[in-house]
Amino acid sequence: MSILAKLRLVLSLGQGIKSLTHGLIEKEAGLDPFRLFSEWFQHAKTSGVALPEAMTLATASKDGAPSARIVLLKSFDPHGFIFYTNYDSRKCRDLEENPCAALICHWTVLQRQVRIEGSVERTGREESTEYFRTRARGSQIGAWASTQSASLESYDQLVRRTTEFDQKFKGQDVPLPPFWGGYIVRPTRIEFWQGRANRLHDRLLYEREGSGWKVTRLNP
Numbered sequence: 293m294s295i296l297a298k299l300r301l302v303l304s305l306g307q308g309i310k311s312l313t314h315g316l317i318e319k320e321a322g323l324d325p326f327r328l329f330s331e332w333f334q335h336a337k338t339s340g341v342a343l344p345e346a347m348t349l350a351t352a353s354k355d356g357a358p359s360a361r362i363v364l365l366k367s368f369d370p371h372g373f374i375f376y377t378n379y380d381s382r383k384c385r386d387l388e389e390n391p392c393a394a395l396i397c398h399w400t401v402l403q404r405q406v407r408i409e410g411s412v413e414r415t416g417r418e419e420s421t422e423y424f425r426t427r428a429r430g431s432q433i434g435a436w437a438s439t440q441s442a443s444l445e446s447y448d449q450l451v452r453r454t455t456e457f458d459q460k461f462k463g464q465d466v467p468l469p470p471f472w473g474g475y476i477v478r479p480t481r482i483e484f485w486q487g488r489a490n491r492l493h494d495r496l497l498y499e500r501e502g503s504g505w506k507v508t509r510l511n512p
Contacts, residue, residue: 316486316494323505325482325498326370329406332484333368336399348396349375351386359386365397366423372478373408374415376423378440379471387412393477403487408479415474424468432466433457483510 321328336344343364350360361383363375373395377384387393395408424432437453444450461467479500486494495510 315488316484316496318496318507318509321484321496321507323507325479325484325505326368328484329368329482332399332404332406333397336397336402336404339399339402341399341401344397344399346397347375348398349383350394350396351383352390352392353386354389359383365395366474372410372476374474374476376420376472376474378435378438378469379414379473380442381440383441384475387475393475395477405485407481407483407485408477409481410477410479412475412477415476417468417473420473421468423474424472425465429466433461435472436461436466436469488512 333344345365346362347365348360349363350358352358359382363377363383365373366376367374391412393410393412396405397408398405424435427435433454436457437450481500482498484494484496484498488494491512493512495512497508497510498505499508
């Protein structure tokens with residue numbers, strides 16, 4: 293671990309201890325969960341937490357069989373939380389059959405997590421294209437080469453497919469695959485969890501109520 297990484301870790305641990313003692317107060321949290329999430333997310337980004345945008349995405353099939361995996365939060369606003377993926381993957385088959393999902397952002401050293409539940413829908417093609425253009429070329433080629441969640445004979449097969457698409461798009465911009473794009477989770481519930489001493493944690497639940505939100509404190 294580099295000296296810089298160690299310094300960031302010490303800083304994060306110190307901020308985590310501060311959060312443990314200060315807690316999550318309703319007056320400070322306010323009535324807008326997106327504002328609070330933005331504050332927590334920016335705090336995680338500046339505190340040295342590795343991959344602060346990593347979040348667990350839980351889905352369920354039409355039969356109710358659950359599955360979960362880590363995805364990356366790419367953007368958010370008062371409409372919802374957006375991630376991108378291959379539309380042929382298992383997660384997307386679940387979402388097409390049962391368009392509801394749960395997300396968890398967990399920043400361990402800060403002793404914080406955010407639980408998000410809501411309905412899910414695809415983002416527009418234009419929005420997906422705009423994001424796809426920001427990806428590194430290798431990641432763009434990889435999106436074409438991988439038939440995500442399908443069986444694979446060997447890693448060499450994936451390498452060959454990657455080489456084929458690299459040659460196909462040589463000298464030109466890589467277009468957005470027709471089977472690839474974004475989803476937006478439109479929340480109906482957002483819970484903020486702040487660790488406290490003796491496991492007497494703070495939990496504030498925001499539930500959609502008309503055009504606003506109802507805030508409730510929960511037992512730990």
